[in-house]
Amino acid sequence: xxxxxxxxxxxxxxxxxxxxxxxxxxxxxxxxxxxxxxxxxxxxxxxxxxxxxxxxxxxxxxxxxxxxxxxxxxxxxxxxxxxxxxxxxxxxxxxxxxxxxxxxxxxxxxxxxxxxxxxxxxxxxxxxxxxxxxxxxxxxxxxxxxxxxxxxxxxxxxxxxxxxxxxxxxxxxxxxxxxxxxxxxxxxxxxxxxxxxxxxxxxxxxxxxxxxxxxxxxxxxxxxxxxxxxxxxxxxxxxxxxxxxxxxxxxxxxxxxxxxxxxxxxxxxxxxxxxxxxxxxxxxxxxxxxxxxxxxxxxxxxxxxxxxxxxxxxxxxxxxx
Amino acid sequence: xxxxxxxxxxxxxxxxxxxxxxxxxxxxxxxxxxxxxxxxxxxxxxxxxxxxxxxxxxxxxxxxxxxxxxxxxxxxxxxxxxxxxxxxxxxxxxxxxxxxxxxxxxxxxxxxxxxxxxxxxxxxxxxxxxxxxxxxxxxxxxxxxxxxxxxxxxxxxxxxxxxxxxxxxxxxxxxxxxxxxxxxxxxxxxxxxxxxxxxxxxxxxxxxxxxxxxxxxxxxxxxxxxxxxxxxxxxxxxxxxxxxxxxxxxxxxxxxxxxxxxxxxxxxxxxxxxxxxxxxxxxxxxxxxxxxxxxxxxxxxxxxxxxxxxxxxxxxxxxxx
Numbered sequence: 001x002x003x004x005x006x007x008x009x010x011x012x013x014x015x016x017x018x019x020x021x022x023x024x025x026x027x028x029x030x031x032x033x034x035x036x037x038x039x040x041x042x043x044x045x046x047x048x049x050x051x052x053x054x055x056x057x058x059x060x061x062x063x064x065x066x067x068x069x070x071x072x073x074x075x076x077x078x079x080x081x082x083x084x085x086x087x088x089x090x091x092x093x094x095x096x097x098x099x100x101x102x103x104x105x106x107x108x109x110x111x112x113x114x115x116x117x118x119x120x121x122x123x124x125x126x127x128x129x130x131x132x133x134x135x136x137x138x139x140x141x142x143x144x145x146x147x148x149x150x151x152x153x154x155x156x157x158x159x160x161x162x163x164x165x166x167x168x169x170x171x172x173x174x175x176x177x178x179x180x181x182x183x184x185x186x187x188x189x190x191x192x193x194x195x196x197x198x199x200x201x202x203x204x205x206x207x208x209x210x211x212x213x214x215x216x217x218x219x220x221x222x223x224x225x226x227x228x229x230x231x232x233x234x235x236x237x238x239x240x241x242x243x244x245x246x247x248x249x250x251x252x253x254x255x256x257x258x259x260x261x262x263x264x265x266x267x268x269x270x271x272x273x274x275x276x277x278x279x280x281x282x283x284x285x286x287x288x289x290x291x292x293x294x295x296x297x298x299x300x301x302x303x304x305x306x307x308x309x310x311x312x313x314x315x316x317x318x319x320x321x
Numbered sequence: 322x323x324x325x326x327x328x329x330x331x332x333x334x335x336x337x338x339x340x341x342x343x344x345x346x347x348x349x350x351x352x353x354x355x356x357x358x359x360x361x362x363x364x365x366x367x368x369x370x371x372x373x374x375x376x377x378x379x380x381x382x383x384x385x386x387x388x389x390x391x392x393x394x395x396x397x398x399x400x401x402x403x404x405x406x407x408x409x410x411x412x413x414x415x416x417x418x419x420x421x422x423x424x425x426x427x428x429x430x431x432x433x434x435x436x437x438x439x440x441x442x443x444x445x446x447x448x449x450x451x452x453x454x455x456x457x458x459x460x461x462x463x464x465x466x467x468x469x470x471x472x473x474x475x476x477x478x479x480x481x482x483x484x485x486x487x488x489x490x491x492x493x494x495x496x497x498x499x500x501x502x503x504x505x506x507x508x509x510x511x512x513x514x515x516x517x518x519x520x521x522x523x524x525x526x527x528x529x530x531x532x533x534x535x536x537x538x539x540x541x542x543x544x545x546x547x548x549x550x551x552x553x554x555x556x557x558x559x560x561x562x563x564x565x566x567x568x569x570x571x572x573x574x575x576x577x578x579x580x581x582x583x584x585x586x587x588x589x590x591x592x593x594x595x596x597x598x599x600x601x602x603x604x605x606x607x608x609x610x611x612x613x614x615x616x617x618x619x620x621x622x623x624x625x626x627x628x629x630x631x632x633x634x635x636x637x638x639x640x641x642x
Binding site for chain 1 (some may be wrong): 409442444445447452538544549564567574580582
């Protein structure tokens with residue numbers, strides 16, 4: 001019997017404290033995650049590919065202002081928005097990524113076009129925008145990425161510390177009782193899926209970290225760090241302190257442990273998130289599926305916006321531990 | 322007894338055909354590789370760190386017009402030069418990388434500054450140049466990167482094919498009997514070292530691929546793809562068809578196979594270069610050292626500019642198989 005197709009998504013991990021949220025804000029997150037899971041589930045139910053399902057789920061996460069990607073992206077130190085995205089197809093090991101774009105409405109669609117049509121895997125900055133433009137993708141004025149909530153976060157972050165990954169600054173920030181988003185300094189969105197054809201895929205997108213230095217590239221657009229997919233093992237999308245995920249090759253490491261140590265998706269993911277990342281103070285989590293339809297959503301922070309949906313079943317969504 | 326410190330370097334791999342070279346050109350390459358190895362060897366002999374030795378070796382490779390990095394970088398399709406570099410310290414797993422800079426004289430020094438002083442791991446484009454400028458690094462006019470040999474290559478490549486990794490185009494190109502550099506479409510430079518303190522480090526730098534689309538990022542600045550170092554396993558610097566090295570996480574995969582499969586540096590490197598990369602038509606090679614002082618320099622192309630030097634011994638250099 002074939003395993004049931006499944007999609008899992010995340011909307012970022014961090015110091016998401018129950019006491020800093022209220023019922024209304026929680027309900028808004030659960031509703032957004034559920035709607036997006038249902039959209040991905042429909043694609044998979046219709047026999048669509050894992051690659052199409054994760055691309056569409058991340059496009060919807062980008063369009064939702066609750067999450068730090070696309071519309072809803074955080075501000076850089078320069079007061080601008082810089083967006084990164086990546087996508088990988090487990091069936092072919094083909095991948096596409098873009099970093100540091102400022103006017104592409106949906107970065108994940110640009111990453112997908114790189115995968116689909118380019119001999120290259122990654123484009124950055126002006127060259128990435130030129131590629132997206134040549135591909136006829138939708139462009140927006142940079143003001144499209146402006147949201148009042150993110151602007152307030154930025155104004156606060158500018159007043160705290162230049163050290164963006166300072167845990168003290170994060171705690172202080174969270175205690176400011178920002179109902180929409182207590183800590184999105186390392187917010188990222190992502191999706192992984194397993195389809196009816198036995199293939200897996202992953203996609204990741206981010207608006208970066210609040211008040212980051214211009215030009216900083218995190219793990220989200222980096223194949224093997226923030227995104228990885230291989231039918232032989234698994235598909236992974238991560239979120240967290242990007243620099244530590246880059247140094248650990250967090251997404252690929254889950255796959256490598258499955259392939260070379262012969263451990264399960266669950267054991268490999270837990271080792272990366274609960275053991276390896278904390279050794280270098282890496283905080284965050286990931287969502288992953290394997291080619292048997294198993295799903296894991298581990299994180300080492302107070303919370304991670306997350307959920308999964310198997311075709312024909314009611315989506316599961318969660319925020320806290 | 323402690324193992325002897327050692328440094329290994331490469332100056333790119335590809336269709337480097339004996340019949341397209343002459344004795345004078347060969348001698349020039351051997352002399353350049355030997356001089357650079359001696360400089361790295363001196364640092365290691367004086368008790369310097371692997372990190373300092375690889376940084377200095379790559380700086381010298383960048384300054385040498387024979388190799389595609391820094392002065393000697395190839396031209397993009399837009400007729401410009403875009404430079405990438407990365408460095409990683411096996412002792413701390415700290416890393417630094419920059420991509421798509423156009424005016425930084427020595428990209429590897431900018432990557433090293435990212436490692437030394439920034440909370441971030443990677444900067445791209447204008448943000449990377451702003452970082453380098455704030456760090457007081459040397460800037461040059463873009464014309465510094467112009468070399469007549471590279472300009473001729475570009476003029477030829479423009480006349481051949483838009484598909485940069487087209488093997489036919491490469492072969493045609495090589496047969497043009499360009500004495501300086503028969504095929505540097507995937508040229509990159511790099512170094513790995515093992516020091517007297519038992520630490521390893523890696524550094525990689527590139528001018529990209531001739532006639533590449535502007536903004537394309539290859540494996541050279543990507544931790545885990547073109548560069549990786551971990552005292553527990555090895556240090557690796559790669560060169561080749563960057564996209565395939567990115568999709569395979571080639572540098573990190575050597576380390577992962579050593580850690581999780583328990584195989585030797587030699588077996589892990591050979592599997593990556595001779596088995597895994599060819600499966601997706603990945604062409605190129607790598608240099609790697611482990612923390613016992615073993616050195617390997619495998620490649621699956623006709624040639625790779627390469628060499629290594631153990632402290633107190635005469636450097637070894639080679640070009641062909």
